[in-house]
Amino acid sequence: MTKPKAKTRASLLGHLEARLRALGVPSPAAEARVFARAALEETPEAFFARLAEPVPEAARGRIEAWLARRERGEPPALILGEAEFMGLPLKVRPGVFLPRPETERLVELALNAIEGKPSPRVLDVGTGSGAIALAIKKARPDARVFASDMSEKALELARENARALGLPVEFLKAPLIAGLSGLDLVVANPPYLPERYRETAPRELSFEPEEALYAGPDGLAVARPLLLEARRALVPGGKVVLELDPTNAALLGRFALELGFREVCTLPDLARRPRYLLARAPAAELAGELGLA
Numbered sequence: 001m002t003k004p005k006a007k008t009r010a011s012l013l014g015h016l017e018a019r020l021r022a023l024g025v026p027s028p029a030a031e032a033r034v035f036a037r038a039a040l041e042e043t044p045e046a047f048f049a050r051l052a053e054p055v056p057e058a059a060r061g062r063i064e065a066w067l068a069r070r071e072r073g074e075p076p077a078l079i080l081g082e083a084e085f086m087g088l089p090l091k092v093r094p095g096v097f098l099p100r101p102e103t104e105r106l107v108e109l110a111l112n113a114i115e116g117k118p119s120p121r122v123l124d125v126g127t128g129s130g131a132i133a134l135a136i137k138k139a140r141p142d143a144r145v146f147a148s149d150m151s152e153k154a155l156e157l158a159r160e161n162a163r164a165l166g167l168p169v170e171f172l173k174a175p176l177i178a179g180l181s182g183l184d185l186v187v188a189n190p191p192y193l194p195e196r197y198r199e200t201a202p203r204e205l206s207f208e209p210e211e212a213l214y215a216g217p218d219g220l221a222v223a224r225p226l227l228l229e230a231r232r233a234l235v236p237g238g239k240v241v242l243e244l245d246p247t248n249a250a251l252l253g254r255f256a257l258e259l260g261f262r263e264v265c266t267l268p269d270l271a272r273r274p275r276y277l278l279a280r281a282p283a284a285e286l287a288g289e290l291g292l293a
């Protein structure tokens with residue numbers, strides 16, 4: 001494998017962009033800038049102020065190694081070991097789900113759900129890198145934020161991210177609701193792909209841990225028990241906000257209604273597919289009538 005021939009930073013950018021475009025990545029120019037700055041370990045300002053300067057040999061070697069990984073379909077965040085989520089710089093690594101842009105909308109909906117509620121108790125189920133829990137704690141320092149996951153790798157990374165950002169979140173190695181109660185909000189981006197997606201899954205998903213993606217034959221093996229447990233763990237009037245597979249929106253909405261949730265609705269993502277489920281636990285009187293208070 002030959003190193004990029006680029007002599008200056010400007011020509012390196014051009015070279016990188018051309019290579020990335022040939023790979024068919026969605027935003028070759030933006031990605032080229034990210035890789036070039038990371039290889040030179042420079043801020044955008046410093047990098048663009050020195051465009052005519054030469055690129056050191058070591059940086060060119062790093063870029064070539066990264067391009068080889070990119071050619072195999074590895075996502076840039078995994079190659080660089082970092083991702084930005086809701087403006088927070090997060091460490092990421094293999095074996096832990098990479099936070100996705102569509103989950104930022106989930107966080108916005110979660111924050112809306114606790115708006116005006118003082119010191120809410122919040123649980124992020126299946127926290128992965130800690131993205132959702134940390135973004136909520138950042139926006140709502142008064143919230144007591146818990147985060148559960150079954151994966152030790154995920155919890156280790158989430159704790160590292162929490163320490164680096166100085167955001168105190170209580171991490172629990174436990175399934176689903178982790179035995180908590182009295183919650184004002186349960187938020188989750190659970191595994192939700194039906195098993196049959198395995199055959200046609202895009203290449204980038206092969207870099208994700210299986211337990212973060214697939215949830216049984218119908219994709220509901222985690223979301224259903226999660227809704228059931230959330231129903232009992234929420235205070236009257238507490239909310240649940242879930243990310244879901246669009247093909248399951250109607251089914252999961254109906255299940256939430258069967259469980260006695262109120263104000264059940266699904267909301268679309270940017271591609272206008274139903275992607276988020278919102279529901280509210282009934283108020284105290286009704287919960288009492290149903291024997292759930």
Ligand SMILES: C[S@@+](CC[C@H](N)C(=O)[O-])C[C@H]1O[C@@H](n2cnc3c(N)ncnc32)[C@H](O)[C@@H]1O
Binds near residue numbers: 148150174213
């Ligand atoms: C799609 S990833 C979401 C990670 C993170 N919340 C995000 O949005 O970037 C799903 C996560 O749920 C975890 N998980 C899977 N089954 C679980 C269960 N039964 N209880 C708790 N966590 C679970 C996986 O280990 C994984 O970290």
